[in-house]
Amino acid sequence: MKKVGPLALLIFIVFACNKELDFDMINDIEVKSSATVPLANLTLSIEDLVSDIEDSTLVVDPSNALRIFYRQDSVFTYSIDDILTIPDQDPLPLPVDKTQPSFDLDVALGTIAGAQLFDATFESGKIEFTVNSNDTVQADTRFRFTYRNASLNGATYVDTFTLAAGTKTLIDSSNLDGLVFDFTNGGNSVNALSIGLELIDTANVNQGNIIVCGVAMQDLRVEVANGYFGDRIQAAPPGDFDFQINGLERFTGGFYLTDPRLKLITRSTVGLPIEIVTEFIGENNDRQRVELNNDPFLIQASPAPGVVAVSDLSLDPTNSDITEFLANIPQKIYYSGSIQINPNGPGANPNFISNTSNVVLDFEVDVPMEFRLEDMRLDQTVKDIGADLENLDNLDELTVFFQSENRLPFDLNLSVSFINALGDSINGFVLPLLSAAPVDGNGRVTGPTIEENPVVFDRDMIEDFLKTRDLRFVASVNTTNNGQTSVKLYSDYDLKIKAAMQAKGNYQISNDQ
Amino acid sequence: MKKLVLFLLGLGFSLGLSAQSDMMLYNFNAIPQVHHTNPAYPQQAKWYIGLPGISGISTHYHNSGFALVDIFEKGTDINHNLAQLSNNLDERSQLNLNNRVELLGVGFKAGKGFVTLGATQNIDFKMDLPYQLFQILFSGNGSITNLDLNTFDLETINRTNFYLGYQHKFLQDKLTVGLKAKYIFVQQHAYIERMNLSLRNDGNYNIKATSDILIRTSGPSAFESFEDQEIMDIALPNNTGFAFDFGAFYQINDKFDVSASVLDLGSITYTSYNRDYVSEGTFDFEGVEIDLSQDDFSNVGNATADSLEKAFNFREEDGNTYTRSLMSQAYASFNYHLTPKHSFGALFHTRIWNGEMFNDYGINYVGRLSRTFQFTAGYSIINGTMHNVGAGFDLKLGAVQLYLMSDNVMAADYATVQTTNFRFGINLSFYGKRAKSMSKQEEKVKEQKEEATETASLLYKF
Incomplete structure (x- = not known):
């Protein structure tokens, strides 16, 4: 048994040497x-x-250089209604009776802004005819109304209105579509209207009964017109359009084009000069606004009916604040404007216009991407x-x-x-x-x-x-x-x-x- | 992949963590099971019967990388411990577990020979400690994107060996040569054929991920229909092979002997229930490609994930037959006999795995004190781990032989243990009759006269 001793001693030593572990350390x-x-x-x-x-507002030209090209057509559009309108005319009293059954009257057409018409064709309109009699008429009584300087389908304009028997008043109207006026009175005048009224059925009118007729042109829309259309100033409805240069949409300020330019292009089929005043305001992402501050722009008259006259206005740093305007990196451009026709008064050539005429203004940016960013x-x-x-x-x-x-x-x-x-x-x-x-x-x-x-x-x-x-x-x-x-x-x-x-x-x- | 992990874990953790070591067993021929280390080692018994299931139960644990105390010693900083540990690990750091149960064992003397036959159930698990992961996670300066697992190996096997061994004496009994043949059924096997997996940053922050992975598994448990398998398919599947053990023992003279053996030379061909886990490809990730001229970046992340999956091409392949050599071992020993009852030996042992040798060195003492009690003790350096003090004894109570041994009895201090094993068993063994009784004087004279010759045959005449 004594030989087992070393083994027992060894096992004892081994157990005695145990080191303590701490598994919580994990x-x-x-x-x-x-x-x-x-x-x-x-x-x-x-x-x-x-x-x-x-x-894209960015385009590549043949030399691989980039340009900003942006065009917004028809920013402003002016049509005949903005240039020449004939207001409703005041009623003209035309008295007749049994003894003086005819009445002639030469008056001037009412116009706006001093317009002086030589001639005009009305696309539409009406003549309103009224009769006020002191006494009733015994039988149907007819009145013949004549525009002596107007023709319809080649014949002098004549129309007949009838006051019914036993009545004293009449309100009637007649279309003037296609009516052609010569307002010159033989080349000697402008805006001239020559009116004639005749009581046809005099026998039906009692003696002493004065009948006052009234006539007025209303709702006139011009189809074509010549003359001098005055110096009317007409505002255009304000509006806005998006203007985003790709890659710069989210940036603000500090964008300075070396050669900033902006072009306003007009196309006019109106035969008169027009001065257009525009206001462009660019707004960036921070809603900071910068005005373009460009000069007024004269739109040349169309030389002849149907001919489009194109006028360009190039805006640069000399005539606008385009540098600052574009440096603001506008994302939206607000615009407003007005026109004044014949800004310099009557010219050598008469104005003309038709119901298809208009003046359109386009906005165009076409500049090379040469710039500095600061x-x-x-x-x-x-x-x-x-x-x-x-x-x-x-x-x-x-x-x-x-x-x-x-x-x-x-x-x-x-x-x-x-x-x-x-x-x-x-x-x-x-x-x-x-x-x-x-x-x-x-x-x-x-x-x-x-x-x-x-x-x-x-x-x-x-x-x-x-x-x-x-x-x-x-x-x-x-x-x-x-x-x-x-x-x-x-x-x-x-x-x-x-x-x-x-x-x-x-x-x-x-x-x- | 989940099934693969479960398969490996199930196999690995089915092993026990306590028992004996073969460094102590090799020269301790009081135990018949010494033939498992060298089929030529002379047997002391004339015949023996191992009690089924309990004649030999052994478990081996070896972790060359660290002991528990290296991490969890009370009063220390665990993060410092892990950092130090990470720096000490290398490509030779390894974890081995194995378990052997002697199902049946019989041996008997036949003239100048000795026959052994029986069956064992062996479970072996070997893996390299993934030292790169330790270094990445704990060293404090590791980078996940500089990971290289190209040296990582793992193999596990659960097998039944049916063996028949024979040893024979030559040259006037000085030389003994032994051979053992084994027919092996493998119930479960898994190993890494290739594990080339790396993540690398180049100098420009890009990541190059490379995978060339082939993990081979065999065994019904890897398949979902495991429960539906026939029991014989599970116990004795068609994954079989032969292996051989060779050994020699030479008694140089009265004082010296030498011996050597080579074990498990053979291979298994796996034909049933095979499943490969494969991944191969490379993926260069340079970041998500974003073209700033586009407005929609919503799909760039998804596209990257799709590319990654396609690049690595992870897949399972069933039915690929493969052949795998067993993990062979070799022993060499030299013994000096101080007296017939006391000898000292030096032992070399190597295991060969994937072409790499893992060596153990040991010295031991064997005390053949009596037929009733024999004792051995020794010191070993096992795969670089020191302080393995082994001991074992054999107690014979009539025909009943009981033995217990360990390569590292210091494993009782589980905190510091890196290597240990325990072997325990009960045999019925018979040594034969002693020489006829004589007077003490006659016996003394006879002993003096025969001492020299007895020494030569002591190992098997005792």
Whole structure:
């Protein structure tokens, strides 16, 4: 048995050496590791940008240079009603009786703004004829009304109205559609109306009964007219239209075109000169408004009926505030305007107009994308980002890398603010995301700028990020040389940004409990 | 893939974690089961019968990477412990579990030979410790996106061996040569044929993911209809093969002997219930492609996920037959006999897995104190783990032989154990009659005269 002793001793020693374990420590285990993950490759090709967007305001010219082309047709349209209208005429009293059954009257047609008509054809209208008799007539009594300087279908205009037997009054009317007037009275006058009235059935009228007839033209619509249409001023209904330059939609301010131009184009079939006063106000994303402040514009008269006279007004920095207007990066343009016909009084040639005549004003922007950007800004807030941020609790540090290969002649600095529920900015960072590509003397990019910028979120920043409700991004864009150098935009420019993330995690096992 | 994991876990955790080691068994021929380490090792018994199911139960645990105390020692910082542990692990860090049950064992002397036959149930589980994962998760400077599992191996097998062994003496009984043939049925098997799985960041943050994975499994339990299988299909499936053990023992003189053996030379052909888990492909992820000139980015994420799935081409393939060599072992030993009752030995053992050798070294003492009680003790370095103090004994109470041994009795301190095994069993064994009684004086003289020659044959005449 003594030989078993060493074994027993050994077993005793072994048991005596037990070290104490603590398996509760498993809750203290922290898994510390990192991962570097590419997030996205963002590419922007100017060529794709232009070709992929329908109704793009950016177009490529044969030299691959980009232009802004935008046209809004028929911003203003003026028709005959805005230029020449004949007001309803006051009734003209025409007295007749048994002894003097005829009455002739020469009067002037009532017009607006001093219009002096030579002739006119009425598309529509009516003549209102009234009879007021002191006594009843014994039998049906007829009156013959004549416009001696008007014809219908080639014959002098004559119409007959009948006062019924036993009555004293009559209200009647007759259409004037197609009535042609010669207002010149043989070339010696304007707006002249020559009226004749005859009591035909005198036997039916008692002696001493004076019958006063009234005649008035109403609801006149001119089909064609010649003369001098006066100096009427007519406002146009205000309106607005969207004006979005692709890629710049969300930016505000700081956009300075080297050669800003804007063209107002009119097409007129109206035979008179018109001065048009327009007011264009551009409103950007921040609702800041800048007026174009352009000069009034004279629209040339159409030389002959049916001939379209085209007049252009090119707006540039000398005759407008177009530089500031476009620098504001308007997203919506509000317009209003008015016209004054014959602004310089009667001219050598008579005015003419027809019911198909109109004056149309188009708005056109066609300028090369040669510009400089000076602190052009994008300010955007992403609301309620805090949906799935719980996993960030396990992050010690998060670094986001931005590798850029930039063939665009822009710097882009990004400022990101963490906004808490109270609306206060509690943290943030500034990222110089892009550096402008170098350009030659003509403003063309000569090569890319390659750089990498990391953004490090340390634990404090992550903590603040977890309290963040909204993220505010403010991007500031400048062209080369801090916005002092003008650059040209070509379709072969592109931008590549690689975004990657390195996360250093710290996951505690006890979190699962 | 879920089924694969369950299959591996089920197989792995079916193993016990306590029993004996073959480093102590090899030179301890008081126990008939020594033939499992060397079929040529001379037997002391004339015949033996292993009691079914309890003649030999052994379990082996080996974790070359760490002990529990390395992680959970009270009063220490577990994260510091894990960081240190992660840095100490390497591609040779390994976890082995195996369990062997002697279902039936019989042996008897036949002239100059000795015959053994029987059956064992073996479960083996080997895997490389995924040291890369430890380093990534706990070292503090690891990156998930720089992961390389190309060196990760795993194999597990559950098999029944039917064996027939024979040893024979030559050269005036100085040389014993032994051979054992095994016919093997494999109930479950799984191994990693290829595990080329890597995630790498290039210098530009991109990730290149590569997979060339082939995991082969065999066994009805991998299939959903496991419960509907015939019991014989499960117990003795058509996944069979032969293996051989070879051994030699040479008595140099009265004081020295040498021996060596090679075990489990053979292979299994798997034809039934085979399922492969395959993935092959590469995926370069450079981030989601976003064209800023487009307005709609809603589908970019989905497109990436689809590409990833297609690139790796994960799939299950059933019915592919394959052949796999067994995990072979080899022993070599040298013994010095101080007296006929006391000997000291040196032992080398290696396991060969996937072309890699995992070596153990040991020294031992064997005390053949009496027929009733024999004792062994030793020290081993097992696959790089130190401090393995082994011991074992054989107690013979009449025909009943009871034995218990371990390569590392310090496993009682489970906190520090990295390697241990325990072997326990009960045999009925018979050594034959002692020499005729004589006076003490006669006996002393006879002993002195025959000591030299007895030493030579001591190992099997005792």
